[in-house]
């Protein structure tokens with residue numbers, strides 16, 4: 011069934027170009043009204059004029075708003091509500107390249123996402139409904155993909171976005187569920203947009219070095235619709251070329267439980283090293299699997 015896009019109002023940040031423009035277009039095609047924001051006014055106005063020609067002036071507007079500024083967030087939301095109606099979908103997409111420095115990366119891509127999210131909970135929560143889609147990155151799941159130290163700032167921001175998204179369904183008593191708002195994240199591999207071209211003018215360098223092609227904007231756009239269709243709270247989707255969309259498992263949480271179990275079993279067995287590492291955790295995981303397998307086989311035999 012999925013989340014209904016038709017007839018709803020969306021805000022897309024950083025929508026003048028790249029992924030944000032594609033998300034705006036796809037949401038309009040599915041029958042939503044969209045207010046897209048950006049700090050790039052020149053490109054934003056051009057995109058607004060193109061999209062209004064295709065989808066109608068009453069369905070899409072551009073608002074100049076900086077995601078790092080609280081007042082801009084409030085006036086963006088007010089303008090969207092006044093011109094298009096109550097907002098039900100927020101796409102936190104605005105972003106910059108790693109080379110602009112770790113503090114700007116964190117301000118725009120982590121604090122900016124936080125500002126949007128908590129305002130959305132406040133506004134959309136009043137109607138007990140709404141969806142937040144955070145555009146993270148593969149750099150939100152793993153680190154060390156490139157040789158550039160600056161990418162660590164980008165990675166800091168994107169890991170934070172995943173932490174925020176994963177918090178939605180997990181916290182108990184669920185503080186987010188009382189608002190009726192769900193969140194999910196998209197984690198694309200390198201994609202051909204201006205952000206990446208400003209970082210690496212020759213994209214074939216990435217393709218040669220990683221032996222993987224870069225994604226197109228259309229491939230990433232399609233994943234937004236799939237995420238809304240699946241509507242799974244807290245899901246983080248890995249988008250990688252030529253494989254299906256991956257609902258990336260919450261590894262930290264699963265491994266946390268297994269690691270503690272490993273420590274506990276070792277302690278009970280009278281073995282207490284200073285530190286245990288992943289080979290021990292993995293060995294205990296395999297041991298538990300074998301034990302569960304035999305318990306299951308015995309129970310099945312007894313019932314039969």
Ligand SMILES: NC(=O)C1=CN([C@@H]2O[C@H](COP(=O)(O)OP(=O)(O)OC[C@H]3O[C@@H](n4cnc5c(N)ncnc54)[C@H](O)[C@@H]3O)[C@@H](O)[C@H]2O)C=CC1
Pocket residue numbers: 023024025026027028029030047048049050075076077078103104105106118119145146147148197198199200201202203204205206
């Ligand atoms: N291109 C890539 O390889 C990947 C990009 N991403 C993420 O996707 C998102 C969109 O990036 P792209 O479309 O690639 O880049 P892009 O450069 O084409 O678009 C980003 C837009 O965000 C706007 N923006 C920057 N700072 C802003 C601010 N303070 N307030 C409002 N708008 C602001 C820019 O003006 C620009 O229009 C970013 O969050 C980026 O980190 C994730 C994975 C891969």
Ligand SMILES: CC/C=C\C[C@H](O)/C=C/C=C\C=C\C=C\C(=O)[C@@H](O)C/C=C\CCC(=O)O
Pocket residue numbers: 107108109146147148149155156157158161164198199200201206209210215216219220
């Ligand atoms: C961080 C990687 C994951 C996805 C893309 C991400 O969302 C956007 C990243 C923005 C900027 C990254 C710039 C990195 C540039 C470099 O490190 C290049 O100089 C190196 C080129 C190829 C990468 C593989 C390698 O370092 O060997």
